[in-house]
Each structure stands twice: as structure tokens, then as C-alpha cells.
Amino acid sequence: MIHVGVNGYGTIGKRVADAVAAQPDMTVSGVAKTRPNYEAETAVRRGYDLYAAIDDRADAFADAGLDVAGGLEELIEASDIVVDCCPSDIGPKNRPVYEDRDTPAIFQGGEGADIADVSFNARSNFEDARDADYVRVVSCNTTALSRVIAPLEEEYGIEKVRVTLVRRSGDPSETGRGPVNDVLPDPVSIPSHHGPDVNTIFPDVDIDTLALKAPTTLMHTHSLNVTLESEPDESAILDLLADESRIFTIPETADIDGAGKLKDYALDSGRPRGDLWENCVWAESVGMEGPDLYLFQNVHQESDVIPENIDAIRAMVTDVDAAASIDRTNEALDVGLESLFDAHDDREAVPVDD
Ligand SMILES: NC(=O)C1=CN([C@@H]2O[C@H](COP(=O)(O)OP(=O)(O)OC[C@H]3O[C@@H](n4cnc5c(N)ncnc54)[C@H](OP(=O)(O)O)[C@@H]3O)[C@@H](O)[C@H]2O)C=CC1
Ligand SMILES: O=C(OP(=O)(O)O)[C@H](O)COP(=O)(O)O
CATH class of the missing domain: 3.30.360.10 (Dihydrodipicolinate Reductase; domain 2)
Incomplete structure (x- = not known):
């Protein structure tokens, strides 16, 4: 079981956490928030351990009635890999924190390409991320x-x-x-x-x-x-x-x-x-x-990168190949919207007057 920490629980982070939780070979080790807003409350209701991304804000969570399991360092320690879903100016500050703890991390597409060793798209260059420590899922x-x-x-x-x-x-x-x-x-x-x-x-x-x-x-x-x-x-x-x-x-x-x-x-x-x-x-x-x-x-900007983050995790910390990972991700999430209509349908539309 791969223990995945999610640092930054906003539009992308909350979806990554749910996608990780849906995988047969992954579990969410926790999610990090800077403050106890509605997203923090729903993270707890979804069963995720909540961590204070900024240590001196931990009391704010307690004051709001939300238990925290620790700070960012504890989240990293509980994780085999961290998916960093912070706003784009935060990733460069976080990378040394992951490096200090020898923990691989995935960054998002708002970061510059130089934040990571590899820019990643599962369909196109899965193997480039094989065993990489730092990978960026492109925007x-x-x-x-x-x-x-x-x-x-x-x-x-x-x-x-x-x-x-x-x-x-x-x-x-x-x-x-x-x-x-x-x-x-x-x-x-x-x-x-x-x-x-x-x-x-x-x-x-x-x-x-x-x-x-x-x-x-x-x-x-x-x-x-x-x-x-x-x-x-x-x-x-x-x-x-x-x-x-x-x-x-x-x-x-x-x-x-x-x-x-x-x-x-x-x-x-x-x-x-x-x-x-x-x-x-x-x-x-x-x-x-x-x-x-x-x-x-x-x-759909909020979700198309989510399966890519899941595949990036497998490329970095398992020996599962691209096709198997993509299939596993798709099956767990039910990716692959298929209409009952034929995509090649060239029937004439029925005129409204008839
Ligand atoms: N939204 C989109 O359409 C897409 C975004 N991306 C990329 O994904 C990344 C994240 O974007 P997105 O999810 O939209 O951003 P959001 O602003 O929705 O979420 C990021 C969250 O990180 C939290 N945060 C802020 N500072 C810190 C910190 N120091 N440590 C931990 N958490 C922090 C904030 O929540 P709080 O302070 O409340 O804890 C914030 O809600 C960016 O690189 C973006 O470019 C990629 C594809 C699409
Ligand atoms: O990654 C995205 O877009 P992008 O591919 O245009 O950079 C997301 O939609 C975030 O874009 P934003 O920088 O407008 O929030």
C-alpha cells in the first residue's frame, strides 16, 4: 500500500485525495491545510487525517473543533510520497522540506518546469518519471x-x-x-x-x-x-x-x-x-x-490532471508499467466516459416540425 500525503487541499488537492482513496494500491496518509475552513471540515468528514501545513496555525484548528494529527513534517513522515497541490508560489518553498526528509513529491502545472526533474503526462512519457524523486504533472x-x-x-x-x-x-x-x-x-x-x-x-x-x-x-x-x-x-x-x-x-x-x-x-x-x-x-x-x-x-480544468497525478505516483514508486497503471486508475475512478450513442453518428437530426 502506497501512503500518499496531500499538501494543499484546494481544487486539485481534494480531488487528488479522493482519487488516491479510490485506488486499490494507495491510501491517503493525510491532507495539509493552513486554516480550518469548510474544506478542512469536509476533509475530516471524508475520513482524512488533517495536518496543519503551517505549524503555528495548529491551535486555530483546535479552536475550531477540528483535531489535527500533526504538522507538515509529521505528514511527510507518514507518507511514502507527497502530492503538492499548493498554490504555485508555494511549491519551490516546499521542495527543500521534502528533500530534507528524503520523500519524493509531485508538483502541479502552475509551477515552472524547473521545480522537478520530469514533466509528466501518463499517455505520453510515463517511463520518464520512473523512479524520479520530483515530478511535475503539467497543467x-x-x-x-x-x-x-x-x-x-x-x-x-x-x-x-x-x-x-x-x-x-x-x-x-x-x-x-x-x-x-x-x-x-x-x-x-x-x-x-x-x-x-x-x-x-x-x-x-x-x-x-x-x-x-x-x-x-x-x-x-x-x-x-x-x-x-x-x-x-x-x-x-x-x-x-x-x-x-x-x-x-x-x-x-x-x-x-x-x-x-x-x-x-x-x-x-x-x-x-x-x-x-x-x-x-x-x-x-x-x-x-x-x-x-x-x-x-x-x-475540465479542475479534474483532467487528477488521473495523471495517480499515474505519476505509480511511475515514481512502483514498477507498474504505463498501460497497467492507466487501466488501474481508469477502472478505480471510472474514467472513460462512453456515450451509448455512436460517436460517428451521422444520422440526420429529426426536424422538430415532423
Ligand atoms: N484549478 C485548476 O484549474 C488547476 C490548477 N492546477 C495547479 O494546481 C496547483 C493548485 O491549484 P488549485 O488547487 O487550483 O489551487 P487552490 O487555491 O484551489 O488550492 C490550493 C490550496 O492550498 C492551500 N495552501 C495555501 N498555502 C498553503 C501552504 N503553504 N501549505 C499548504 N497548503 C496551502 C490553500 O488552502 P488553505 O490555505 O485554506 O489551506 C489553497 O486552497 C497550482 O499549481 C495550479 O496551477 C493545475 C491544473 C488545473
Ligand atoms: O493549469 C491551469 O491552466 P493553464 O494550463 O492555462 O495553466 C489551470 O486552469 C489553472 O489556471 P489558473 O492559473 O488560471 O488558475
Whole structure:
């Protein structure tokens, strides 16, 4: 049993903890919080041992009626590996704390690539993290891009990738974020960090990325153009994507037009927190013009990196291989949303008047 500590229990940390708890070969050794808010209370209700991330705040938890099992050092000691899910400016301060205790750690995509020895995406470079002490799971957008690039590169070869990312402005709980009435180029000059970040996984892929921020909270939207080294037809691309367990091709018949219905579908399907661990690619958007592939995909920023963190743990501290780890993670979480509709459905919609 791998004992996994989670330091930073926010959007990503709470999901990582639940995903660890769902694995047959892992257990949550505890979660660290800086303060006793609603997330700390629900962590205790979920049965996780709570640790004070900052030692001199321990009394605040006791005052609020929450027992803590210790401070960060005790959490690290109770853990075979720590998943650091702190805000991005905290990771560099935490790494020496893990190093002092000879404990491997995983950092998140808000950190610079230099925080870790390896940047990680399970589908693309699982073995690079084998036995590494410090690994960074790339950001939600970079994860989603890597999941599409990997099969395309393997099957057809890639000449050039161009992506425009319309990023959600903040997560639903981030009430202070914006813009609230604008769409901002962010950054205004190219490239956004996503292209160089993809190159930490695929050093040889030629990619340009532009990003904007829009006043939505639910999901990111990507518009992709990939120039391939051959000219497959659309149905071959759809078959390729449909075979990827962490890509959901949205069938036309589902009548899902955006993030609102996607999240509704996830909730109706019984997904915890309405999470969508898979890239969501509109089947109708997949188009070929000569060697140029076009598609739209949506990315649930709060959850797509979660299965990747689980696989990174196995790459670092077990000898389980990529395929077995991905299968085990998918099975434990039920990753692999499959519609009963045929993703290739090309039936004409029934006109409302008939
Ligand atoms: N949200 C997203 O869409 C995604 C985020 N990421 C990356 O994941 C990382 C975490 O992001 P996210 O979960 O969104 O951030 P959140 O702000 O939601 O969660 C981080 C939590 O860490 C806690 N924290 C703050 N300081 C410390 C500290 N010193 N020690 C321990 N805990 C601390 C805070 O909770 P408290 O102070 O109450 O304990 C905070 O809620 C970042 O690198 C981010 O870029 C990656 C993919 C997607
Ligand atoms: O990793 C994310 O996005 P990114 O891939 O654009 O960096 C998350 O959505 C967090 O982004 P944020 O920095 O806007 O909170």
C-alpha cells in the first residue's frame, strides 16, 4: 500500500485525495491545510487525517473543533510520497522540506518546469518519471493537448500544431477572479506558456499557442489545427481519438453544445463533483483539409490532471508499467466516459416540425 500525503487541499488537492482513496494500491496518509475552513471540515468528514501545513496555525484548528494529527513534517513522515497541490508560489518553498526528509513529491502545472526533474503526462512519457524523486504533472491545458498530440504523432507524424485556448477565468469557487465583462488576450503576445509546456513533454513537436481569458468558470475551450505528415480522413481520426481512454468524443446526437451541457451530462452521469477527467472533443468539429486537422475540445480544468497525478505516483514508486497503471486508475475512478450513442453518428437530426 502506497501512503500518499496531500499538501494543499484546494481544487486539485481534494480531488487528488479522493482519487488516491479510490485506488486499490494507495491510501491517503493525510491532507495539509493552513486554516480550518469548510474544506478542512469536509476533509475530516471524508475520513482524512488533517495536518496543519503551517505549524503555528495548529491551535486555530483546535479552536475550531477540528483535531489535527500533526504538522507538515509529521505528514511527510507518514507518507511514502507527497502530492503538492499548493498554490504555485508555494511549491519551490516546499521542495527543500521534502528533500530534507528524503520523500519524493509531485508538483502541479502552475509551477515552472524547473521545480522537478520530469514533466509528466501518463499517455505520453510515463517511463520518464520512473523512479524520479520530483515530478511535475503539467497543467490542465497542457495535459489535454498532450493527450491529443500523443496518438496523432504516433499514428501520422506531426508537422505543426497551432492552438488557440479560450481559458476559463477562474474556478467556480474562485469568486474574486475575472474578467467579469471582457475577453482578454492572456498573454497578449505569443506564445502562451502552453506551447513551451507541451515541449517539456514532446521536445520535438513544433507548436504555437495563443491564449485568451473569458468570463466563464466551467471549462477551457481549445481550437486546434494540427498539420499532419499524412492525410487521413475524418473517420480515421475519430477512430483514433475514440480509442483513447482519456478522450471523450461527443456524439452529435447528444446535443451537447458547450460546457454547461457537458457539466450537466457529467452530473447526470453520476460523476463526483461533476468532474470530467477526459478531454471532450466534439465529433462534428473533427475536420480535415488536406493534411490539416481541425477540432474543438473542452477541458475540465479542475479534474483532467487528477488521473495523471495517480499515474505519476505509480511511475515514481512502483514498477507498474504505463498501460497497467492507466487501466488501474481508469477502472478505480471510472474514467472513460462512453456515450451509448455512436460517436460517428451521422444520422440526420429529426426536424422538430415532423
Ligand atoms: N484549478 C485548476 O484549474 C488547476 C490548477 N492546477 C495547479 O494546481 C496547483 C493548485 O491549484 P488549485 O488547487 O487550483 O489551487 P487552490 O487555491 O484551489 O488550492 C490550493 C490550496 O492550498 C492551500 N495552501 C495555501 N498555502 C498553503 C501552504 N503553504 N501549505 C499548504 N497548503 C496551502 C490553500 O488552502 P488553505 O490555505 O485554506 O489551506 C489553497 O486552497 C497550482 O499549481 C495550479 O496551477 C493545475 C491544473 C488545473
Ligand atoms: O493549469 C491551469 O491552466 P493553464 O494550463 O492555462 O495553466 C489551470 O486552469 C489553472 O489556471 P489558473 O492559473 O488560471 O488558475
